[in-house]
Amino acid sequence: MKKIQILGPGCPKCKKLAANAEAAVEDLGIECEIEKITDINQIMKFGVMITPALVVDGDVKAVGKVPSPEQIKQILA
Numbered sequence: 649m650k651k652i653q654i655l656g657p658g659c660p661k662c663k664k665l666a667a668n669a670e671a672a673v674e675d676l677g678i679e680c681e682i683e684k685i686t687d688i689n690q691i692m693k694f695g696v697m698i699t700p701a702l703v704v705d706g707d708v709k710a711v712g713k714v715p716s717p718e719q720i721k722q723i724l725a
Contacts, residue, residue, distance in 0.1 A: 655685050657688070668717045704724065
């Protein structure tokens with residue numbers, strides 16, 4: 649099962665990224681755990697300085713932008 653982490657303080661862009669990730673997972677029909685990380689210290693452990701960020705299975709895939717559900721599906725495929 650894939651693990652998706654949304655890194656960010658909970659701003660509107662972070663919420664949009666989480667919604668896009670949920671839509672992508674639903675469209676693909678895959679089992680996935682989506683976790684929202686808002687603690688700045690945990691975010692910095694990923695080497696991320698700009699939020700929002702998308703992490704899939706421990707790998708940072710997008711930083712400082714909100715990929716569309718289609719782009720997230722390509723990342724997950």
